[in-house]
Amino acid sequence: MATSEWRESRNAAARARLEKSLRPGFPAHVLHHALTRPLIPPTPSRAVASYWRHHVLRADRLARALAARTGAPEGWTWQVGGGEGRPASFRVPPAPYREDAHAPGPGACRVCGGAVFRFGWHRDLAGDGAPSRRAGWHAACVIAWEFWCAPSDHLKALKARQRHRCAVTGKRLLRGAEVDHCLPLYRVWREERDLPWPFLLGYWGAPNLQVVNRAGHVLKCREEADERAAMRRDALLIAPDDDLS
Template structure:
C-alpha cells in the first residue's frame, strides 16, 4: 500500500498525472448542469460538494481502505480530498508554484522567444594544488507563467467544450513560462485580438 505522504509527494512532482487522474474521477460523476454559469474571472468552473465520504472536487467517494485510501490533504468542512485532487486544484488556482516544473519541461527556455530562462556564468577557481578549475554558476532570470490559450477565449468558446475536459485549460498542459518582455507582447496581442472579437460580435 502506498502511504498517504508518499502519494501526496508523487502528486506534487507529477502535476500533469494528478490532473489526468482527477479528470478521470470527475468523468465518473454526473456533469454539473450549471458549470457554464461558473465561467467568470480566472477561477475554474467548479462547484464544490460537501457530502459525507465524498471528495469535494471530483465528487467521487473517498475510502478508508483500498486503492484510494491515501487521501491525505486539506479538508473543506471536514471533507477529505483525494491526493490527486488536492494537487490538481493547486495547479488550477496557484500555478505560480509550477514555475520549476514548467521551466524544466521547456528545457529552461522561453516558450515564445527560445531565450534561456537561466544565465550561466563561469569563473575561474584556484585550487590548493596550483591548478585552476572553471565553476559554472546559474542565475535564474525573472519568469512569468502564462496561459497558452487565454482564459477569456476559453470562456467565449465554452459551448464547443465538454465537461470536464475544459478544465485542462486551467492546468499544466495550457501553461507556459515566458520572459517578462515576451509576456507583455503576448498580452498586448491578445488584448487586440479580444477587441476585434468584440467588434465582430
C-alpha cells in the same frame, strides 16, 4: 544536539510511526518517496500528500482523468458569479461539485466528484469498497486544484517539462520567465464554455500552460488586450443597431 543528529532521531521516530500505520496495499512508490524525504512524513496521509506535492503534473493528469470518469452532474452548465458556490470569475476552474446544488457530501471529492478512500487515495486500498466518510478531497485533487488556480507557484515543474526552453522563442528561459495560458481564459469562456466539463479542465491544466520569457509574454498580453479592446468597440457599434431593430 547537532542538526544531523536531530534529523536522524526525528526520522527514526517518524519512520517507525509511519510503518506502524501502514496497511496492506499501500502504494509502494508513495512509501519509497516518503522514506527518501529529508524529513520523513510520520503518517500515511502525510506521505500521500507529500508524494502529490512533489508530482504536481502527475496530480493534474490524474485529477482530470478522475473528473472524466465521474462526469458532470446532469443538467449542470458552467456559470460564474451569483454565489451558491459558483466561481466568482471565469479565471477560476469550473467545479460543479463545489457548487451548493451539486455538493456530493462526505466521502466524495469536491473537485472530481469521485469516491475518496483511506489516506485521500483515489483507489480502494483497504479492499472493503467503503469510502472515507471524513474525507472531502482526493490528495491528488487538492494539489491539482492549487495548480490550476496558481500555476505560477509551480514554475519549476513547468520549466523542467519544457527543458528550460521558452515555448515561444525556443531560447533558454531566463530568470524572469512567466507562466502563460496558451489559449487565454477569456477566450475559453467566450468560445469554449459549452464543451464537456472534464475537457474544460484541460484549459487550466498543463495542456494549456506554457512558460515564456517575460518579453514574449508582455507582447502576447498586449496583443490579447488589443483584441479585447477591438471586441468592445465592435460591441458598442453593434448595440445602437440592435436598439433600432
